Amino acid sequence: MSVSMNSGCAHHFGAYDNSLVKFSTKLTYQSLRDLCNGDILAIRIPNYYDTAACEKILSHLGQHPQLTGKYDNAPELDIYRLGMAFFETRFNKNLTDTYFSLPDKFKSTVSDICSPYNSPLDQLVNDLEHLWPAGTAIQKLENKAMMPGLIRTFMENQVFPPHQDMLTRDYPDLPEKEHPLSQLTMNIYLRNFDEGGELELWDYAPDDEQVKQLYTGTHDFIDRGKIPVSSLKIKPTPGELIIVQCSKLHSVRPGTGGNRVAFSCFSAYRGEDQPLTYWI
Ligand SMILES: O=C(O)CCC(=O)C(=O)O
Numbered sequence: 001m002s003v004s005m006n007s008g009c010a011h012h013f014g015a016y017d018n019s020l021v022k023f024s025t026k027l028t029y030q031s032l033r034d035l036c037n038g039d040i041l042a043i044r045i046p047n048y049y050d051t052a053a054c055e056k057i058l059s060h061l062g063q064h065p066q067l068t069g070k071y072d073n074a075p076e077l078d079i080y081r082l083g084m085a086f087f088e089t090r091f092n093k094n095l096t097d098t099y100f101s102l103p104d105k106f107k108s109t110v111s112d113i114c115s116p117y118n119s120p121l122d123q124l125v126n127d128l129e130h131l132w133p134a135g136t137a138i139q140k141l142e143n144k145a146m147m148p149g150l151i152r153t154f155m156e157n158q159v160f161p162p163h164q165d166m167l168t169r170d171y172p173d174l175p176e177k178e179h180p181l182s183q184l185t186m187n188i189y190l191r192n193f194d195e196g197g198e199l200e201l202w203d204y205a206p207d208d209e210q211v212k213q214l215y216t217g218t219h220d221f222i223d224r225g226k227i228p229v230s231s232l233k234i235k236p237t238p239g240e241l242i243i244v245q246c247s248k249l250h251s252v253r254p255g256t257g258g259n260r261v262a263f264s265c266f267s268a269y270r271g272e273d274q275p276l277t278y279w280i
């Protein structure tokens with residue numbers, strides 16, 4: 001595990017403090033609340049998921065490469081996923097019915113490839129259910145359950161540029177009272193590159209107006225040279241759970257030596273008396 005700083009860029013908060021990354025042996029209510037309130041930048045739980053289970057899932061995935069495919073809206077990126085993200089429907093509304101038809105199949109495929117272990121997503125939802133006062137719920141749109149998560153593989157040398165993930169941008173019709181107070185991304189890593197593959201974080205969440213000045217013009221990617229604060233890089237390890245606020249800018253650094261595989265889902269915080277919802 002390493003935490004390194006990027007220099008050479010003006011930073012209006014001064015240098016990032018190591019206390020902004022909270023290492024724990026288990027997920028707690030307090031650390032989630034601190035993250036949702038913006039008091040910390042990341043929660044890291046090394047060895048959250050059994051490393052023997054990680055290996056087993058990777059070998060199952062390796063035996064069934066046909067289970068994964070490229071993002072429908074980003075085939076030029078060397079990034080594969082099992083499942084589908086709601087984001088993919090944003091520029092192709094024809095995919096919306098497919099998206100909402102997939103959860104049962106996804107759950108049974110994941111349960112097969114994780115067997116005899118519980119999937120990392122099931123473990124995470126189960127933990128959240130126990131520690132969060134109002135429990136958890138699958139996120140719904142127009143009363144339809146969303147996908148619970150996906151498995152994502154980054155191939156060598158593929159950069160995933162800075163971006164934000166926001167349900168309110170992917171689904172602008174979301175009723176105001178359902179807007180998240182903060183949106184989290186939760187990743188459980190099965191494997192990382194020998195070199196590179198860091199998750200890069202900026203303590204900066206541009207609003208709808210600010211972000212227009214930062215877009216590169218490709219997808220919703222952001223020009224890193226225009227980000228007014230410096231970044232923090234953390235390298236995920238196999239079995240680790242990392243949770244960050246994904247309305248803040250984040251990116252994945254390219255890597256070499258193997259590939260980088262993680263289970264991933266979002267979660268919306270709407271106050272302590274509301275369930276944490278999850279989807280991808
Ligand atoms: O793979 C990662 O470390 C993070 C990927 C990402 O952009 C996300 O989970 O929102």
Ligand SMILES: [Fe+2]
Pocket residue numbers: 163164165185246250
């Ligand atoms: Fe993201």
